[in-house]
Amino acid sequence: MYSTHNQAIDAASCDFGDLQSLPTLLANLPKRIDELPARIAQRHPTALALIENHRHLSYADLRDAIDTMAQQLRLMGVQENDRIMVINENCIALIVLMLAITRLNAWPLPVNARLTSAEIDRIRAHANPLLSIYTLEASPSAQQHAQHDHAQPLDCVAVDIGALAFTKASLNPRSLDNPLRLHEALPGPQNPHTDASQQCAALLYTTGTTGAPKGVMLSHHNLLFIAAxxxxxxxxxxxxxVYAVLPISHVYGLASVCLGTLFAGASLRLAPRFSPESVCDALAHESITILQGVPAMHAKLIEYAQTHPERWHAPQLRFVYSGGAPLDLTLKRRAEAFYGMPLHNGYGMTESSPTIAQTRLDLPPADTSVGPPIPGIQVRIVGLDGALLKNGKVGELWVQGPNVMLGYYRDPLATQNTITKGWLKTGDLARQDENHALHIVGRCTELIIRAGFNVYPAEIEQVLNSHPDVMHSAVVGRPLASDEEIIAFIELKPGLHATPQTFANWCAARLAPYKQPAEIHLLEALPTAPSGKILKRALQQRFTDGN
Incomplete structure (x- = not known):
């Protein structure tokens, strides 16, 4: 029998009211992410680690499953520095696979099964993995990819983790040079072959704003620092x-939600996809205490719960958090009134493992700042010339600390352009207020120059989102001959009807003329990534070419 609630574990008992606790915490970090389950199992073997519907694994079960899967992968030929692609949605098998892969000093490459075959093939062509493994039981999409790729069944390990299938590369993936050698000249990480904590623990592909997949190499220390x-x-x-619906194939779900939970010896309730009905059921019946999501998830959950009040019951919920995309003030206020507690906010990116800033439990802000930088890292706001700017000025955010990636896989030039003397250039525009809290204004590449004025899309989106009929919105710029114009896209709340003129009038009363959208498009649903983040690049491709 497993404990309904795990016993008290001192893994995360210290707090940062006194920053002197940070060096102690970091000094006691394990070297590798695959050590986390055994660390808890040594003291509390029956404590519940993972929950996936009717499948439960204790920390001892998880430790044993990782050991057995690592042996199985070794027999399949997996060696150090091999890339192993896992096509998945959140499930126990994904976590076992990722930790077993790192046990062999190979690199897990988790890919969300909701990507298209063409998108997965582009990643596969760049990473050249030895194996592709598919989490069949948790994901109908993974089943479809497995059928498309003619995958073979993979025998289950001794501990039941769900059905798997695999394909093996036709070409030798070891034909590529060791990619980490490309980064030995860069300041920061030590030689990954001599320091286990600096070996690559996850290869995460992100398209960013360019559309070209880039493989972000994150070390064990990167991920464990953020988890802790x-x-x-x-x-x-x-x-x-902890309710885990954010994709673990995304760095937010991996480092903060998954590894952060295992670091503390807590229980992780895995959900493959977001649905308001499922979240309501879990909150009502499964003692969920922590809910993390992107803003769109909170908006849709609130809308559903308010139209189905009989379904809403969250007796154990103590902490709700928004990240992964900008949070507007209207949603924040609505969410806090609904949950009856602060909606905490944070900011990060894949290249920073991901967390850079986070609001604090004891000082929740009234505005939509992402809070001060987390302990242990440094930030600076710089102008176009790289010079430091004063507090309150908007510039590009640079970050330095244990969360900065090893680099981009097989792309030393992009790495050198992104990391300068240990400073990660985020590409995000931000300002820091007198309380050290960061305010994210937008992407440098999303800045719109209209009639000679700087226009930040987030400001217009906040105005649009404040309209009672709007679920969420996105604003992009469209180039003109010698200027840019502003294009807005809106997803309405379910069952509501409006015209673009309604929102044009709304903006006219609240924005300066140069900030008002030239066009407003109403869409059934804004395009989103599997993580729930709105894909502005897809909107630009669809609407800026005149189609």
Whole structure:
């Protein structure tokens, strides 16, 4: 029998009210992410680690499953520095596979099964993985990819983790040079072959704003630093049950939600896809204490719960968090009134593992700032010339600390352009207020120059989102001969009807003339990534070419 609530574990008992606790926390970090389950199992073997519908794994079960899967992968020929692609949606098998792969010093490459075959093939062509493994039981999409790729069944390990299939590369993936050698000349990480904590623990592909896939190499220390710090700032304990619907193939779901939970010895309730009905059921019946999501998830959950009030019951919920995309003030206020507690906010990116800033439990802001930088990192706001700017000025955000990636896989030039003397150039425009909190204004590449004025899409989106009929919105720029014009896209709340003129009038009363959209398009649904983030690049491709 497993404990309904795990016993108290001191893994994350310290807090950062006194930053002197940070060096102690970091000094006690394990070297590798695959050590986390055994660390808890040594003291509390029956504590519940993973929940996937009717399948439960204790920390001892998880430790044993990782050991057995690592042996199985070794027999399949997996060696150090091999890339192993896992086509997945959230499930126990995904976590076992990722930790078993790292046990062999190979690199897990998790890919969300909701990507198209063409998108997966582009990643596969760049990474050249030895194996592709498909989490069949948790994901109908993974089943479709497995059928498309003529995958073979993979025998289950001794501990039941769900059905799997695999394909093997036709070409030798070891024909590529060791990619980490490309980064030895860069300041920062030590030689990954001599320091286990600096070996690559996850290869995560991100398209960013360019559309070309880039493989971000994150070390064990990168991920464990974020797991420890974010878990501690949230005061996660072994009695918590964390709802994990954010894709673990995305860095937010991997580092903060998954590894942060395992670091604290808490329980992770895995959900493959977001649905308001499923979230309501889990909150009502499964003692969920922590809910993390992107803003669109919170908006849709609130809308559903308010139209189905009989379904809403969250007796154990103590912490709700928004990240992965900008949070507008209207949604924040609505969410806080609905949940009856602060909606905490944060900011990060794949290249920073991901967390850079996070609001604090004891000082939740009234505005939509993402809070001060997390302990252990440094930030600076710089102008176009790289010079430091004063507080309150908008410029590009640079970050330095244990969360900065090893580099981009097989792309040393992009790495050198992104990391300068240990500073990660985020590509995001931000300002820092007198309380050290960061305010993210938008992407440098999304800045719109209209009639000689700087226009930040987030400001217009906040105005649009404040309209009672709007679920969420996105604003992009469209180039003209010698200027740019502003194009807005809106997804309405379910069952509502409006015209673009309604929102043009709304903006006219609230925005300066140069900030008002030239066009407003109403869409059934805004395009989103599997993580729930709105894909502005897809909107630009669809509407800026005149189609």
């Amino acid at each position: 710090v974010s878990s501690t700032l949230r005061r996660v304990t072994a009695s918590d049950v």
